[in-house]
Amino acid sequence: xxxxxxxxxxxxxxxxxxxxxxxxxxxxxxxxxxxxxxxxxxxxxxxxxxxxxxxxxxxxxxxxxxxxxxxxxxxxxxxxxxxxxxxxxxxxxxxxxxxxxxxxxxxxxxxxxxxxxxxxxxxxxxxxxxxxxxxxxxxxxxxxxxxxxxxxxxxxxxxxxxxxxxxxxxxxxxxxxxxxxxxxxxxxxxxxxxxxxxxxxxxxxxxxxxxxxxxxxxxxxxxxxxxxxxxxxxxxxxxxxxxxxxxxxxxxxxxxxxx
Numbered sequence: 001x002x003x004x005x006x007x008x009x010x011x012x013x014x015x016x017x018x019x020x021x022x023x024x025x026x027x028x029x030x031x032x033x034x035x036x037x038x039x040x041x042x043x044x045x046x047x048x049x050x051x052x053x054x055x056x057x058x059x060x061x062x063x064x065x066x067x068x069x070x071x072x073x074x075x076x077x078x079x080x081x082x083x084x085x086x087x088x089x090x091x092x093x094x095x096x097x098x099x100x101x102x103x104x105x106x107x108x109x110x111x112x113x114x115x116x117x118x119x120x121x122x123x124x125x126x127x128x129x130x131x132x133x134x135x136x137x138x139x140x141x142x143x144x145x146x147x148x149x150x151x152x153x154x155x156x157x158x159x160x161x162x163x164x165x166x167x168x169x170x171x172x173x174x175x176x177x178x179x180x181x182x183x184x185x186x187x188x189x190x191x192x193x194x195x196x197x198x199x200x201x202x203x204x205x206x207x208x209x210x211x212x213x214x215x216x217x218x219x220x221x222x223x224x225x226x227x228x229x230x231x232x233x234x235x236x237x238x239x240x241x242x243x244x245x246x247x248x249x250x251x252x253x254x255x256x257x258x259x
Contacts (some may be wrong), residue, residue: 087136093130099218120187131175149253158244
């Protein structure tokens with residue numbers, strides 16, 4: 001019933017195009033929430049081991065809840081899968097972030113300025129790899145049991161593991177692109193701006209400028225990344241399992257990718 005309601009919802013139909021999805025997520029993502037609390041811990045330079053572990057743990061704890069809440073819920077997911085995905089994502093994120101920081105600190109051939117620049121990019125590979133691990137482990141049940149696919153009338157045709165693989169792949173790619181504008185663009189932009197005479201003569205302006213750069217990244221780049229794939233994705237019936245292809249005359253079916 002939920003999936004039929006989704007297909008019949010005129011508001012969600014506007015998200016079939018990239019521009020429609022971009023406008024949709026631009027509406028629901030309010031940059032003003034940046035001023036409610038500190039959301040920028042992963043962007044802080046010169047982090048200690050404790051702060052790196054803390055921010056990675058906090059970020060992946062949030063991601064685990066997001067992945068669980070926005071999964072394809074047509075099949076039951078046991079609590080053990082949630083715990084497994086949570087632990088796997090946190091351990092991988094912390095391990096990669098700490099490992100990269102240690103390697104950078106031991107790289108004596110780098111100048112202090114170069115070492116600082118590299119350290120600013122450490123959160124991205126840690127977060128991106130952990131996000132993939134988080135999605136796969138949190139939604140591993142979908143790969144085992146498949147997800148429901150629907151015809152043009154919203155009728156359930158069957159449960160497809162192939163569609164589940166496509167759903168997880170699209171979600172994983174989104175999770176890789178998602179932190180890229182936030183964790184990559186601000187360090188690049190700030191490394192350029194910090195060399196200007198304006199910020200060199202007024203070091204107190206670095207924090208406000210960095211906040212504006214992060215605000216722009218969150219407010220514009222984030223909905224662009226989320227809009228890469230529609231939540232209700234379409235796939236050719238011939239590419240699915242033979243029993244599903246034989247159960248419908250529709251050339252294509254849709255499935256809930258999850259957010």
